[in-house]
Amino acid sequence: MTQLTFLSPAGAIVAVVQAAPGQSVMRAALDANVPGIEAECGGCLTCATCHVYLDADNAAKVPAPTAEEDDMLGYVAAERRPGSRLSCQLVADAGLDALVVQLPERQVP
Secondary structure, rough: EEEEEEOOOOOOOEEEEEEEEOEEEEEEHHHHOOOOOOOOOOOOOOOOOOOOEEHHHHOOOHHHHHHHHHHHHHHHHOOOOOOOEEEHEOOOOOOEEEEEEEEOOOOOO
């Protein structure tokens, strides 16, 4: 299991949930009713409403974005930052003990 810590835009802890191996950060957030993840497309990489921010330490724990994710990050509603990721593309695996993600101020315009 991977411990996921969700932070508010101000940096306060919103939720701490467990993700099973193979489960996306988006799915774990939706299953736990974490506020701030809209996921309008259900994880199909077509809406950018599951946008999150990773700091450099957490970004180093996961694979780099694919070209498709990078393209979709151009459509996020909140500011795109160097650590911007789509939580549907962040998948818990056996080697990932913990991940901290920060929620943006908004997911839709």
